[in-house]
Amino acid sequence: MACRGGAGNGHRASATLSRVSPGSLYTCRTRTHNICMVSDFFYPNMGGVESHIYQLSQCLIERGHKVIIVTHAYGNRKGIRYLTSGLKVYYLPLKVMYNQSTATTLFHSLPLLRYIFVRERVTIIHSHSSFSAMAHDALFHAKTMGLQTVFTDHSLFGFADVSSVLTNKLLTVSLCDTNHIICVSYTSKENTVLRAALNPEIVSVIPNAVDPTDFTPDPFRRHDSITIVVVSRLVYRKGIDLLSGIIPELCQKYPDLNFIIGGEGPKRIILEEVRERYQLHDRVRLLGALEHKDVRNVLVQGHIFLNTSLTEAFCMAIVEAASCGLQVVSTRVGGIPEVLPENLIILCEPSVKSLCEGLEKAIFQLKSGTLPAPENIHNIVKTFYTWRNVAERTEKVYDRVSVEAVLPMDKRLDRLISHCGPVTGYIFALLAVFNFLFLIFLRWMTPDSIIDVAIDATGPRGAWTNNYSHSKRGGENNEISETR
Amino acid sequence: MYAQPVTNTKEVKWQKVLYERQPFPDNYVDRRFLEELRKNIHARKYQYWAVVFESSVVIQQLCSVCVFVVIWWYMDEGLLAPHWLLGTGLASSLIGYVLFDLIDGGEGRKKSGQTRWADLKSALVFITFTYGFSPVLKTLTESVSTDTIYAMSVFMLLGHLIFFDYGANAAIVSSTLSLNMAIFASVCLASRLPRSLHAFIMVTFAIQIFALWPMLQKKLKACTPRSYVGVTLLFAFSAVGGLLSISAVGAVLFALLLMSISCLCPFYLIRLQLFKENIHGPWDEAEIKEDLSRFLS
Numbered sequence: 001m002a003c004r005g006g007a008g009n010g011h012r013a014s015a016t017l018s019r020v021s022p023g024s025l026y027t028c029r030t031r032t033h034n035i036c037m038v039s040d041f042f043y044p045n046m047g048g049v050e051s052h053i054y055q056l057s058q059c060l061i062e063r064g065h066k067v068i069i070v071t072h073a074y075g076n077r078k079g080i081r082y083l084t085s086g087l088k089v090y091y092l093p094l095k096v097m098y099n100q101s102t103a104t105t106l107f108h109s110l111p112l113l114r115y116i117f118v119r120e121r122v123t124i125i126h127s128h129s130s131f132s133a134m135a136h137d138a139l140f141h142a143k144t145m146g147l148q149t150v151f152t153d154h155s156l157f158g159f160a161d162v163s164s165v166l167t168n169k170l171l172t173v174s175l176c177d178t179n180h181i182i183c184v185s186y187t188s189k190e191n192t193v194l195r196a197a198l199n200p201e202i203v204s205v206i207p208n209a210v211d212p213t214d215f216t217p218d219p220f221r222r223h224d225s226i227t228i229v230v231v232s233r234l235v236y237r238k239g240i241d242l243l244s245g246i247i248p249e250l251c252q253k254y255p256d257l258n259f260i261i262g263g264e265g266p267k268r269i270i271l272e273e274v275r276e277r278y279q280l281h282d283r284v285r286l287l288g289a290l291e292h293k294d295v296r297n298v299l300v301q302g303h304i305f306l307n308t309s310l311t312e313a314f315c316m317a318i319v320e321a322a323s324c325g326l327q328v329v330s331t332r333v334g335g336i337p338e339v340l341p342e343n344l345i346i347l348c349e350p351s352v353k354s355l356c357e358g359l360e361k362a363i364f365q366l367k368s369g370t371l372p373a374p375e376n377i378h379n380i381v382k383t384f385y386t387w388r389n390v391a392e393r394t395e396k397v398y399d400r401v402s403v404e405a406v407l408p409m410d411k412r413l414d415r416l417i418s419h420c421g422p423v424t425g426y427i428f429a430l431l432a433v434f435n436f437l438f439l440i441f442l443r444w445m446t447p448d449s450i451i452d453v454a455i456d457a458t459g460p461r462g463a464w465t466n467n468y469s470h471s472k473r474g475g476e477n478n479e480i481s482e483t484r
Numbered sequence: 485m486y487a488q489p490v491t492n493t494k495e496v497k498w499q500k501v502l503y504e505r506q507p508f509p510d511n512y513v514d515r516r517f518l519e520e521l522r523k524n525i526h527a528r529k530y531q532y533w534a535v536v537f538e539s540s541v542v543i544q545q546l547c548s549v550c551v552f553v554v555i556w557w558y559m560d561e562g563l564l565a566p567h568w569l570l571g572t573g574l575a576s577s578l579i580g581y582v583l584f585d586l587i588d589g590g591e592g593r594k595k596s597g598q599t600r601w602a603d604l605k606s607a608l609v610f611i612t613f614t615y616g617f618s619p620v621l622k623t624l625t626e627s628v629s630t631d632t633i634y635a636m637s638v639f640m641l642l643g644h645l646i647f648f649d650y651g652a653n654a655a656i657v658s659s660t661l662s663l664n665m666a667i668f669a670s671v672c673l674a675s676r677l678p679r680s681l682h683a684f685i686m687v688t689f690a691i692q693i694f695a696l697w698p699m700l701q702k703k704l705k706a707c708t709p710r711s712y713v714g715v716t717l718l719f720a721f722s723a724v725g726g727l728l729s730i731s732a733v734g735a736v737l738f739a740l741l742l743m744s745i746s747c748l749c750p751f752y753l754i755r756l757q758l759f760k761e762n763i764h765g766p767w768d769e770a771e772i773k774e775d776l777s778r779f780l781s
Contacts, residue, residue: 156767180511186500190518191767200517204510207502237769245776311769314502333770338502350770384503393510 032460033398034066034121038138039128040096042071042089046292048316049129049154052208054083059391061085065398066459068120070113072096072134086457090116094134106431109137110144110438117145119454124398126150130157130167136174143177143412144435148401151175152182153192156313156334168195169420173428176419177412179401182206182394184314185335191313197419206393207339210319212382217325217374218300225256226363229302229326231295231317232309234265239308239331244270245352246306248278250359257283257363262298264289299324304362310350312336318345322381325374327366329358340384344377409436522764530757535750537709540716541650543746544701547723548693549641550738554726555689556673559682566685573689580700587707611688618684625675633672640669644694666694 037057041049057067067087072094081089092112116122125142127135130153142149151174158164175181175196181203183189193200228250232238243261250257261271261284268286275284290298299305305321307330315336318328322344330336332347339345348358365371407415413432417425456462496507498514508514558564581603584592625633647662670690674683705712720742728735 156769158768159763185502187766190521190765193518194521194763194765200513201511205502206510239770239772241772241776310772311767331770334767335502337766338500341501341503350772352776396510 032065033395033402034123034459035060035068035126035398036117036120036122036124036138037067037069037126037128038071038132038135039069040072040132040134041129042069044074044077048208048314049132051292052152052154053128054087055209055211055387056391056394057087058085059387060394061087061458062388063391063395064460065395066120066456066462068116068122068458070116070134070138082457086462088120088457092134106137106140107435107438109134110141110435111442113138113141114145114439114442115451117142117147118448118451121453122147124148124150124401126152128152129154130171131155136170139174139178140432140435141439143407144432144439146406148404148406149178150180150182150397150401151178152184153188154184154313156188156191156311157195159195169424171196173416173420173424177407177415178202179404179406180204180397182397184208185338187335187338188313204393204397206390206397207385208314208316208319209385209387209390210316210323210381211387212323212378215296215299215320215323215378217378218297219374222301222303222374225258226254226304226366227258227260227302228304228306228359229260229262229299229321230306230308231262231290231298231321232307234261234263234267234271236267237310238265238267239310239350240265240267240270242308242331242350242352242355243306244274246308246355246359247271247274247280247284249352249356251278251280251283253360254363259284260287260298260302261285262287262290262295295320296324299326302326303366304329304359306355306359307331307336308350308355309333309336315339319381319385323378325377327362327371327377329355329362331355340381343372344381409433518765520765524760524762525764527757527760527762530750530754532750532754535753536746537713538651539746539750540713541701541705543720543742544698544716545645545648545650546738546742546745547719548697549645550723550727551719552670552690552693553641554723554730556677556686557730559677559686562678566679566682569689570685573685573692577692577696580696584700584703587703592703610691614687615684618680618687621671621674621687622677622680622683623675625672630676633676637669637672640665640672644669648698663695666690670694 035057037053039049039053041047042053043050053069057069060067062085069087069089071089071091073091078091078093081091083089092109094109094112117125125138125147127139127149128151129135135151139149139151157167159168171192172195175192175198179202181192181196181198183192183203183205184207186205189200189203189205192198193203230243232240234240244267247259251259259280268288271284271286275281275286287298299321303326305318305326305328307315307318307321307328309315309331310333312334315330315334318330318336318339322328322340328340328345330345330347331350333350336345337347346358346362348354362371409432413429416429416432419425420428498506498508498512498516500516555564555569559566559569644662644666647656647658647665649657649659649662667687667690670687674686677683677686701712701715704715724735724739724742727738
């Protein structure tokens with residue numbers, strides 16, 4: 001009964017849409033996609049990958065696609081949730097192993113994921129993050145089920161230590177037959193191409209983005225004295241050791257200089273020691289952990305934003321700071337030189353001396369008044385990276401992969417064996433065969449035809465889409481009623 | 485699907501920047517792709533004969549163990565008079581002592597400030613204590629079975645070889661531990677000799693071949709590499725000859741071991757170096773080279 005009712009609703013929605021076709025957003029596009037985002041990292045966890053997935057999903061929904069998100073359970077948050085605009089999130093009851101990554105046996109998630117893929121009629125699996133075991137599991141199962149796969153890599157990784165060698169080998173296995181890969185910077189593309197031994201033409205560079213309305217300057221909150229803001233996790237990879245060398249040098253040289261440091265982490269003790277040692281309690285403020293919504297109110301208090309990271313694929317923080325009108329001083333590592341033009345950022349080598357020189361240059365520009373006004377900086381930066389542009393470019397990737405043929409099982413095994421090396425290739429080819437047999441068994445146990453099809457929340461036949469469309473076109477809706 | 489890049493009067497060049505909209509598709513691969521890739525910038529190029537020369541330290545140590553075991557076997561069988569070994573050992577030590585100073589013209593002694601009188605006192609104290617304790621060493625392990633003694637000796641000598649300082653910076657290197665293991669093995673073996681005089685001479689010989697001989701060889705290697713090679717070859721032939729008088733099969737196997745270590749392993753290292761590909765580029769994590777602890781001290 002519920003299914004029949006749902007079908008009826010779908011039919012009526014379709015009829016309604018066809019009537020309003022002259023102005024409809026959806027008829028402008030030849031195809032829409034059913035996209036499933038998969039990652040271990042999603043809200044309520046906070047981070048760059050989490051916000052990337054959420055914002056990208058929202059903008060894809062706005063463009064008319066159906067999007068769902070699959071992640072693992074976070075504490076009591078288990079099951080299905082609906083977020084803004086009907087974004088459906090599956091919190092799967094999978095055990096967390098380390099740092100919000102699920103453990104993987106490579107097979108235990110197939111029944112759950114298969115159910116989701118079938119009932120949601122997913123056509124494209126979009127996995128995120130090299131460090132997400134669930135993302136790689138989903139890619140593995142999607143290929144077994146003959147679905148298109150896209151992968152976004154959010155971080156850089158080295159080549160020289162044992163963990164890198166193992167991780168890169170797993171990435172090679174996971175990506176050798178993935179339809180397309182997205183990287184957030186050109187440096188990240190080069191890194192991923194080398195790590196996974198990929199054809200560079202199947203890797204697109206689509207940067208991250210910032211919501212410029214969230215990061216606007218506020219002249220009245222800006223401090224009178226020169227203030228340097230640092231917002232990052234206080235860990236080694238963010239270069240906090242460099243910061244511990246910069247603070248005493250510059251505070252000694254510029255008596256009116258202040259620091260605001262937001263973030264929490266194991267290196268905080270070093271900053272506390274520096275502050276204690278040099279008696280800088282009134283000039284160096286350690287704010288501790290920051291909510292993402294509070295970051296903007298911290299940034300607008302400063303004049304200069306300092307980033308001391310030792311490795312970054314893209315670095316959202318400097319875009320957010322520039323959007324708030326701050327002059328940015330950063331280490332020249334990873335993809336950072338690609339992010340902002342030279343007049344908005346001062347790039348330094350990752351050393352205390354070089355960073356101090358960069359900061360002194362920024363302070364000099366600030367005192368001499370040659371820096372542009374914060375509003376002007378904001379107006380420039382807000383055109384650089386928008387989530388709508390990211391969604392538009394991602395849509396092109398989806399369009400491209402949707403017309404590609406998915407590798408059949410025999411070609412997939414050939415690809416694994418030829419691409420991943422003799423030992424690893426045969427091992428994972430064997431696992432792929434086992435996975436395929438497991439899938440056949442599941443299909444025998446529960447055929448696809450008797451799995452309930454879920455009601456769409458987003459996409460062309462989405463329930464929320466209709467509500468949104470109706471509320472947006474009240475007049476036309478009334479017109480339709482009058483006609484009937 | 486992707487529009488071809490629009491070419492105006494002049495061709496648009498691709499830039500490695502993200503903040504500009506460029507007329508290229510997102511998966512465009514420019515000629516400059518991976519132009520900042522560097523390979524093997526820190527790799528050391530090895531030469532074959534240099535590696536062979538360095539492997540002679542391992543050869544020396546293996547021969548020391550072999551000579552020690554051969555001498556012990558002769559004493560155990562009663563084929564070697566203890567007084568002869570003691571005399572020869574002392575004479576060799578004296579010659580080595582003189583050579584130790586001659587090789588570098590006395591610079592090492594000036595640098596360390598060790599006087600000959602102090603050396604003589606150390607030697608006398610060591611000999612006196614070893615001689616005094618030799619009856620204890622003789623009877624120390626009487627209640628332990630001979631098989632256990634032999635097994636412990638084998639493992640201790642292997643440990644000596646593992647922990648010896650061959651000149652490379654390795655975490656497991658520990659000269660003290662290495663020497664202690666060798667002395668422990670010599671005490672185990674000495675307890676199976678007929679009389680306490682044998683035990684005394686055996687332990688003294690162990691000190692000579694495991695502690696004094698490597699010191700002399702190290703200085704010889706640093707100052708006169710050519711004679712070091714000659715001494716190494718002579719030492720190796722002596723060891724193989726001594727082993728040959730006991731067991732022909734053992735001598736052949738030992739010779740093969742020495743050949744593989746001195747010739748085959750360097751060849752293998754040189755060959756494997758061709759496949760070395762350390763990748764470096766802008767994606768690498770930056771290193772903090774300077775010492776930042778001065779801000780906290």
